[in-house]
Amino acid sequence: MATADVIKPGTARAPVPPFTPEHEELRETCRRFVAAELAPYATQWEEERWFPQEVFEKMAAAGLLGLKYPESLGGQGGDYLHDAVLVEELARCGSGGLAAGIGAHIGIATPPIFKFGTEEQKERFLAPAIRGESIGALAITEPDAGSDVAGLKTHAAKVDGGFLVNGSKMFITNGVRAGFWVTAVRTGADPRHGGISFLIVEPQEGVHTSKIEKLGWHASDTALMSFDDVFVPEENLLGELDGGFKLIMANFQWERLLMALGSVEGAQAAFEKTLEYVGERQAFGRPIGKYQVSRHKLAECAVQIQAGRDLTYHCLRLFHAGQDAMREVTMAKLFTQRMCVDVIDDCLQLHGGAGYMAEYPMERALRDARLGPIGGGTDEIMKEILGKTMGL
Ligand SMILES: Cc1cc2nc3c(=O)[nH]c(=O)nc-3n(C[C@H](O)[C@H](O)[C@H](O)COP(=O)(O)OP(=O)(O)OC[C@H]3O[C@@H](n4cnc5c(N)ncnc54)[C@H](O)[C@@H]3O)c2cc1C
Missing domain, CATH: 1.10.540.10 (Acyl-CoA dehydrogenase/oxidase, N-terminal domain)
Incomplete structure (x- = not known):
């Protein structure tokens, strides 16, 4: 909600830039x-x-x-x-x-x-x-290469008219349903960053996918994939040969910014539902929201959400202006993903036993939010990136 009023949802305000x-x-x-x-x-x-x-x-x-x-x-x-x-x-x-x-x-x-x-x-x-x-699906992560993206091993050998791909990918969102996989492969002699290319792989014999069970995100198909002698024509090479790492980096900024936007709004939605719940639920003769401890908890949540939103919108403004926002986006990804888990956990606590029940939205929200500090680059990797920007 771009009106940016976390305390009284729906309060009319001018849109917060960059929104109009x-x-x-x-x-x-x-x-x-x-x-x-x-x-x-x-x-x-x-x-x-x-x-x-x-x-x-x-x-x-x-x-x-x-x-x-x-x-x-x-x-x-x-x-x-x-x-x-x-x-x-x-x-x-x-x-x-x-x-x-x-x-x-x-x-x-x-x-x-x-x-x-x-x-x-x-x-x-x-x-x-x-x-x-x-x-579409974006297939980068492998069983032995997640945080260490440059360590990916799926191999694409140059053959007449294209490439022959062998290897496997792990945790690929939309991986089962995809009509095409934008896939990172190793093409060059450089065993790290300089030897990666992207191929657009289409369904065919030799491409195998299976769905993985997980803590949350149940409606999505997260796939384990394997490529066995999969022929990909050279017109499916995306970007430059051996220039794939640039493509990975270009996409990360936007992906992390999207994750920040989603988490701020996810936390906001949980907050709004909880505000309603604590106004209705009675204990010891009064609504639980009337207890100072509940009020303070929700006040803290509101500050966290607002801080996450402001940092994220700051990144969005930089990104929209075409500036390099790598440092700020890394901060926003790091801050908002954990913030969302913590805020939803507080909201779940304020729901008492109902919060733990599948019938109420907090149970799923918490399971779903837990992916945030892992996917798209873990919290630890975000801190590593920030450390490097400090010259450490
Ligand atoms: C539900 C889900 C959906 C996903 N969707 C996609 C997708 O669509 N496409 C795709 O390509 N990938 C996808 N991923 C993969 C995701 O990006 C990776 O899981 C993530 O980057 C972490 O990699 P990893 O799982 O291999 O963990 P690892 O790299 O094995 O890390 C394990 C632990 O070690 C820590 N660690 C690793 N390196 C360091 C270091 N240098 N310093 C300190 N700590 C470190 C990590 O922070 C982590 O805590 C998805 C993952 C999940 C769970």
Whole structure:
């Protein structure tokens, strides 16, 4: 909620920059879509461990899959700020896995094609992705290379007309349902950063995927993948040969910023529900919100959310202005992911036993939020990056 009033939700205020009244109109559209098409089914899809393809089709019909992409490719001709609004609103859908599946498609799998792809690749992969016909996944992490991205081993040998890929990938969001995987592979002689390229891999014999059970994000398919002698034609090379590390780095800033936006709004949604709950729930003859300890806890949560929002919007303004925001985005990712877990944990505590029950939203919210300090680069890696910016 860009009105940035965590204490009294809904209080009318001018939009907080970089958002404008136009973004707030889009927010209304997104909020209505989430309330009508996603939130009512969140529990069902969590239980089914899957959400239907139809979600992407409906989002495409509403123009929500291509907000930042040009009209020539079927997009809406907007920019990253429009996607930021959508991501904030998706955080209110009631399922981290659903938001993650949609987010991986629009936020991490398709941007590298837009930024580094040829016109032909954009037509073949991005346009159908914007139409919701083909879903994307970004496949970087491997069983033996997560934080240490440059240690990835999946190998692409140069053969006549393309590459022969062998190896495996781990924890890939949308990995089972994907119609294409934007995949990091090792092509060069350099065993580290300088030997990585990206290939757009399409479903075929030799590509195997399986879903992994996990603590949260139940509606999303997180995949273990293997490639056994998979032929990828050379026209599917994305960006420069052996220049893939640049592509990984380019995407990280936006991915981490998206995660920060989602976590601030996730914490905000939990806060609002808890504010309502403590006003209704009685103990010892009065609403639990009337106890000073509850009031103080919620006051602390409000400060944490506001601090996270301000830091995140600061990054968004820098990013939108085209400035290098690596240091600030790293801080925002680090701060907001843990903040979200802590705020939701406090909210769960204020719900008492009900907070622990699947019937109430805090139980799922806490499980889903726990991914934040791990995915997209762990807290420890964020601190390592910040340490390096200090010359340490
Ligand atoms: C649900 C889910 C969805 C995901 N989706 C995707 C996806 O779509 N695409 C994709 O490519 N990846 C995805 N990932 C992978 C994710 O980005 C990695 O899990 C993450 O980067 C951490 O890597 P790792 O799991 O290998 O942990 P490891 O690198 O094995 O780290 C284990 C622990 O060691 C710590 N550690 C590692 N190195 C250091 C160091 N130098 N200093 C201090 N501590 C260190 C870590 O912080 C961590 O606490 C997903 C993961 C999950 C859980």
